[in-house]
Amino acid sequence: xxxxxxxxxxxxxxIALVKQMLMDDNIKLIGVxxxxxxxxxASASLSIPADEYQxxxxxxxxxxxxxxxxxxxxxxxxxxxxxxxxxxxxNILPEFTVSGLGEFVSLYNSADQLxxx
Amino acid sequence: MxxxxxxxxxxxxISSELSTLISNDDDVLLIDDGVYFCQSLHxxxxxxxxxxxxxxxxxxxxxxxxxxxxxxLLPFAQIAEILVQSExxxxxxx
Amino acid sequence: xxxxxxxxxxxxxxxxxxxxxxxxxALILGSFEQAPSLFFIGDGVWQLTEQNIAMTGAKxxxxxxxxxSFYDIENIYVCEHSLYQRNLPNNFALDDVxxxxxxxxxxxxAKFTSVLKF
Numbered sequence: 001x002x003x004x005x006x007x008x009x010x011x012x013x014x015i016a017l018v019k020q021m022l023m024d025d026n027i028k029l030i031g032v033x034x035x036x037x038x039x040x041x042a043s044a045s046l047s048i049p050a051d052e053y054q055x056x057x058x059x060x061x062x063x064x065x066x067x068x069x070x071x072x073x074x075x076x077x078x079x080x081x082x083x084x085x086x087x088x089x090x091n092i093l094p095e096f097t098v099s100g101l102g103e104f105v106s107l108y109n110s111a112d113q114l115x116x117x
Numbered sequence: 118m119x120x121x122x123x124x125x126x127x128x129x130x131i132s133s134e135l136s137t138l139i140s141n142d143d144d145v146l147l148i149d150d151g152v153y154f155c156q157s158l159h160x161x162x163x164x165x166x167x168x169x170x171x172x173x174x175x176x177x178x179x180x181x182x183x184x185x186x187x188x189x190l191l192p193f194a195q196i197a198e199i200l201v202q203s204e205x206x207x208x209x210x211x
Numbered sequence: 212x213x214x215x216x217x218x219x220x221x222x223x224x225x226x227x228x229x230x231x232x233x234x235x236x237a238l239i240l241g242s243f244e245q246a247p248s249l250f251f252i253g254d255g256v257w258q259l260t261e262q263n264i265a266m267t268g269a270k271x272x273x274x275x276x277x278x279x280s281f282y283d284i285e286n287i288y289v290c291e292h293s294l295y296q297r298n299l300p301n302n303f304a305l306d307d308v309x310x311x312x313x314x315x316x317x318x319x320x321a322k323f324t325s326v327l328k329f
Contacts, residue, residue, distance in 0.1 A: 001327065004210055010123055013149050013176075020197035027201050036232050036329075076232060101239040108216070108245070114325040115200055116208040118321065134221060134253045137290050140317035207219070207326045 001104070001116050005037035006046065006055045014117040015058045022066045030111055031069040033104045034096070039077040042070070042096035056093065063095035071099040071107070118143045119203035120167070122151035123210040126159040131209065135162055138207065144169040146199065151209070152176045155184045171199065216240060216247040217323040220255035224272070230258050231272055233329035238275070241282030248286035249279075250320065256293045259303040273304050280307075290316055 004010045021029045034041055046056055062068055072092065074084070084090040084098050092098060108114055120143055126132060128150075139145065145167040147154050152172055154160050163170055174190040177183070184190070191199070200206055218237055222229040240247050251259055258276075265271040279287070287308045294301065294310065301310050311319060320326065 003329070008210075010149055010210055013123075016193070017197050017200070020194065021201070024197060024201075027197065035236070036228065075235070076228075079228065101236055102243065104236070105240055105243040105245060108214075108240075108325070113201065113205070114216070114327070115206050116327050117210075118326070129221070130253050133292070133296065137252050137292060137313050137316060138219070138320065140314075140321060142321070205323070205325055207328060209328065 002038035003036040123149040126157040219328040221253040223254040246283040252290040
């Protein structure tokens with residue numbers, strides 16, 4: 001579960017850890033669930049200067065290269081200005097799956113371990 | 118349990134909370150701004166209670182901190198494995 | 212091994228969305244028969260005191276908290292030391308809250324298979 005904002009200094013570490021897990025044959029990562037300020041990672045409106053850390057590109061490549069499900073709590077997301085249905089458009093990146101906390105429970109039930117980042 | 122400390126010792130009342138939650142069976146991993154504990158009086162709190170203290174070497178270097186206890190230092194590349202090997206983790210971040 | 216989850220609340224009730232979102236998660240887990248145990252430490256102990264949050268315009272989630280047992284969330288632990296630091300008595304807006312000293316709290320926490328901290 002990722003609860004930290006993409007603007008915190010933690011994001012680069014969190015993403016690097018997710019990648020380490022994906023590349024380790026002994027670890028099977030079944031999904032990432034974004035909650036609290038973590039949902040902002042899914043914003044298509046984030047515009048980060050080219051010389052700064054590109055969290056959006058990192059998540060996109062994680063999803064494309066490893067097909068890792070990236071779930072988003074839509075209630076937490078809508079509170080923070082993200083929506084998949086605002087004036088018929090979405091400002092949520094397509095790599096993220098719009099979900100609810102029920103999906104978190106289902107992931108939790110299927111997993112041996114839960115790590116908060 | 119492994120405590121993953123990602124915040125500086127001076128954010129929130131973390132020193133008191135650590136005394137509350139770290140037991141003698143627990144390990145501590147200092148990562149991100151958690152490495153600032155290495156240059157803090159609050160390091161004693163962790164040292165007194167935790168069984169093992171691990172510190173991410175690259176995160177210390179990135180913040181310009183030198184730490185004499187080289188045996189606690191770990192390369193970042195090993196962290197995912199350490200997280201998964203510990204039976205459970207408690208993450209300290211704001 | 213049966214899975215069990217502990218949620219640690221460490222922030223004051225009006226500190227961002229932490230308290231509310233932690234509670235939302237607890238209720239969902241409860242409704243899926245995975246009722247978590249709740250721990251209140253540090254400024255988190257203020258989430259359990261009698262208060263008038265609605266005066267700030269924020270939602271009074273104490274009312275929701277009072278429904279915790281309806282979601283089978285029955286284990287609520289509070290840090291004695293945090294109460295002492297804040298000169299708070301052992302009365303809470305909820306019933307059946309257990310006050311634990313530091314050692315007892317650590318022993319209790321050790322029983323869970325997963326921990327989240329808000």
